[in-house]
Amino acid sequence: MARPRRLSAARVLAGFGLATLAALALADLDLARPDPWLTLQRIGAGLLAPEFGDPAALGYAAALTVAFAVCGVFAGATAGFALSLAYGFAPVRWLCILIRSIHELFWALLLLGITGLGPLTGVLAIALPYAGIFAKVFAEYLAEADPAATRALPRRTPPLSRLLWSRLPLALPELGAYTLYRLECGLRSSAVLGFVGLPTLGYLLETDFRQAQYGAAAAAILVYLALILPIRYWMRLRLAPFWLMASLWLLARHPAPPMGDGALLRFLHDAVPAPIRVGDWAGLGPWLSRLLGDQALPGILSTLVLSQLALALAALIAVTGFPLIVRRVTGRAGALLGHLALVLARSIPDYMLAFVILQITGPSMIPAILALGLHNGAIIAHLMGRQGDALTPRLRSDAPRGVRLAAWELLPRLSGNFFALCLYRWEIIVRDSAILGLLGVATLGFHIDAAMQELRTDRAVLLLGVVALLTLGIDALSGWIRGRMRLSAPGMRKAEPETAEAA
Amino acid sequence: MGTAPLLRFDQETLSWDGTAVLEGLSFSVARGERLVLLGRSGSGKSTLLNAIRLKLEGARPAPRLALVPQDPGLVPQLSVFHNAWMGLLDDHSSAYGLRVLLRPPSRERARVAPMLERVGLAGLDRRRVASLSGGQKQRTALARALLRGGDALIADEPVSAVDPRQSGDLLDALAARFPTMVLALHDPARALAVGTRIVGLRAGRIVLDRPTAGLDAAELHRLYEI
Numbered sequence: 001m002a003r004p005r006r007l008s009a010a011r012v013l014a015g016f017g018l019a020t021l022a023a024l025a026l027a028d029l030d031l032a033r034p035d036p037w038l039t040l041q042r043i044g045a046g047l048l049a050p051e052f053g054d055p056a057a058l059g060y061a062a063a064l065t066v067a068f069a070v071c072g073v074f075a076g077a078t079a080g081f082a083l084s085l086a087y088g089f090a091p092v093r094w095l096c097i098l099i100r101s102i103h104e105l106f107w108a109l110l111l112l113g114i115t116g117l118g119p120l121t122g123v124l125a126i127a128l129p130y131a132g133i134f135a136k137v138f139a140e141y142l143a144e145a146d147p148a149a150t151r152a153l154p155r156r157t158p159p160l161s162r163l164l165w166s167r168l169p170l171a172l173p174e175l176g177a178y179t180l181y182r183l184e185c186g187l188r189s190s191a192v193l194g195f196v197g198l199p200t201l202g203y204l205l206e207t208d209f210r211q212a213q214y215g216a217a218a219a220a221i222l223v224y225l226a227l228i229l230p231i232r233y234w235m236r237l238r239l240a241p242f243w244l245m246a247s248l249w250l251l252a253r254h255p256a257p258p259m260g261d262g263a264l265l266r267f268l269h270d271a272v273p274a275p276i277r278v279g280d281w282a283g284l285g286p287w288l289s290r291l292l293g294d295q296a297l298p299g300i301l302s303t304l305v306l307s308q309l310a311l312a313l314a315a316l317i318a319v320t321g322f323p324l325i326v327r328r329v330t331g332r333a334g335a336l337l338g339h340l341a342l343v344l345a346r347s348i349p350d351y352m353l354a355f356v357i358l359q360i361t362g363p364s365m366i367p368a369i370l371a372l373g374l375h376n377g378a379i380i381a382h383l384m385g386r387q388g389d390a391l392t393p394r395l396r397s398d399a400p401r402g403v404r405l406a407a408w409e410l411l412p413r414l415s416g417n418f419f420a421l422c423l424y425r426w427e428i429i430v431r432d433s434a435i436l437g438l439l440g441v442a443t444l445g446f447h448i449d450a451a452m453q454e455l456r457t458d459r460a461v462l463l464l465g466v467v468a469l470l471t472l473g474i475d476a477l478s479g480w481i482r483g484r485m486r487l488s489a490p491g492m493r494k495a496e497p498e499t500a501e502a503a
Numbered sequence: 504m505g506t507a508p509l510l511r512f513d514q515e516t517l518s519w520d521g522t523a524v525l526e527g528l529s530f531s532v533a534r535g536e537r538l539v540l541l542g543r544s545g546s547g548k549s550t551l552l553n554a555i556r557l558k559l560e561g562a563r564p565a566p567r568l569a570l571v572p573q574d575p576g577l578v579p580q581l582s583v584f585h586n587a588w589m590g591l592l593d594d595h596s597s598a599y600g601l602r603v604l605l606r607p608p609s610r611e612r613a614r615v616a617p618m619l620e621r622v623g624l625a626g627l628d629r630r631r632v633a634s635l636s637g638g639q640k641q642r643t644a645l646a647r648a649l650l651r652g653g654d655a656l657i658a659d660e661p662v663s664a665v666d667p668r669q670s671g672d673l674l675d676a677l678a679a680r681f682p683t684m685v686l687a688l689h690d691p692a693r694a695l696a697v698g699t700r701i702v703g704l705r706a707g708r709i710v711l712d713r714p715t716a717g718l719d720a721a722e723l724h725r726l727y728e729i
Contacts, residue, residue: 148576150576152570152589154590160600164600173580
């Protein structure tokens, strides 16, 4: 059987270019706010003069942000580890795929109806999708552990001993490093959970912005940055037990709303499509076609349009941004500034970024495109830049410097990585495009949010299924393109945990 | 020796990675033999060792085997004690294994100590294997095999990384512990000292198969000529 012809980069690029042009034609790119400069000015003034008027509230929100992240990530890691042991079993694998294809914010929206606006909702909203991600990544790490040690064990060693004595200790350092990396992601997720009402920094940010208190909002952002930028210094595995105990203590003290008995049963009852609930099976067809035709299809289209434009912007930012952190291109000081810019864009969650831009430009697709493009572009640029920096000592000694080095020597060498990273991020961009519907862009998340507000759980659950299928479809398509382009990117997940987010 | 053979190959073809390495192999190993395989790298020693292992594992009743693979297969994150004790993992339940992993009882430490002393690692039982030198790692794998004991040892270059002056002593320790041994070595002098029978391999066939008595080093060196 002949192997299919290799898909050339030029064709892929042309395909994505055409898709981007089509998306441009369909996108709503109006600047709704007549005076974006005025708001921008006031936000700038707020940033220059942040108001720490209520330090106790800020501190408590910061502590809760950390506590949700720590508890959610450790609960997810524990459950994910247990699931990873059975990951070869197809139903377990499917369960993991399903729970990780739904974004933390969607989980939070669903859980609000079951566990209410309390600590459990925040922890579970992070733990559930993360468990699915951990299961996959842990299973891979365990499978990749040095097989020589397992082979050297006596043949009749019990399976559990086999795991505990060889594969687990061999993989443990990587499991730990990956969990640490996920804690950083968890902190971003936790902050964003504030936007659906949980008492984290995102909640302060949102209320301050809505009341046009830009100084106070700036203070919330600065506290968030003060937490996440130095995270590698304060979040260490050695300190994990301490952070975990402190977080549990804090969340246990936080009041949980009374939800009444049977909240879960009521939720499950409501999740059954309305026609079935009343026994009107004939009505199921029209119900489905109405929901799919009026909400799912337009939602999918809008999600794809947004994600396509965001992907294009991310690619543009990655290509122009990665040389910023290569010392041979921008010099020592320049590279430092480049790092600062990229780390800022990376550390602020796309949802938060979109919310802030939305306040400036008014509602349209622009904030979502800019936020997704900036955040994801900065991540790809960071990874490419690090690889580029590592490349420079191996170049010929008379290689050029500056922009010419980036264009002639680095970019061609990194182009394979560039395509692989963009294709990896594609799925995440689509997933996050759906979620940005909560901010008013009519993607799938918009319709899910509306259904939840109207207490139509059945619609929301069905639309969530559509989001999951769309994400899986994009993942499969991206994997297919990577395969046809023969982009193996060996060990990329290992070296660069960020790419594992594609999981 | 006069005992029944431990294993026998009868006109078999052994492959590695889908390619035939040894063709039409007829060959047997008797109980109590100390068989040494010699030959240049790529001559099929490891393939033959592997086939011998599989054959012994498939035998009914299966003999108790100890292995020293070429890649010693240690877990660098665990201590020397733990890596040696791994040789006993199939003698105990998972629960007891977990107990030894987390907090080794002193009687288990006492079982391992003489083996570590025999291979020259006395007092290093609490050291992580990751911090050992290559030779010390190999000694740890030898201690694991010594502790395990059994009817037969299969070892692929078990002393390649230790000081040549001590390799003879370590091979003696193995010979004293295992009634039957199949070793791959690269040093003809050591092979003559430890083995009772020597099998020479060259380009996928057995070119020499004789008892050690009456062989001399010069003859063995010819196996390595081009």
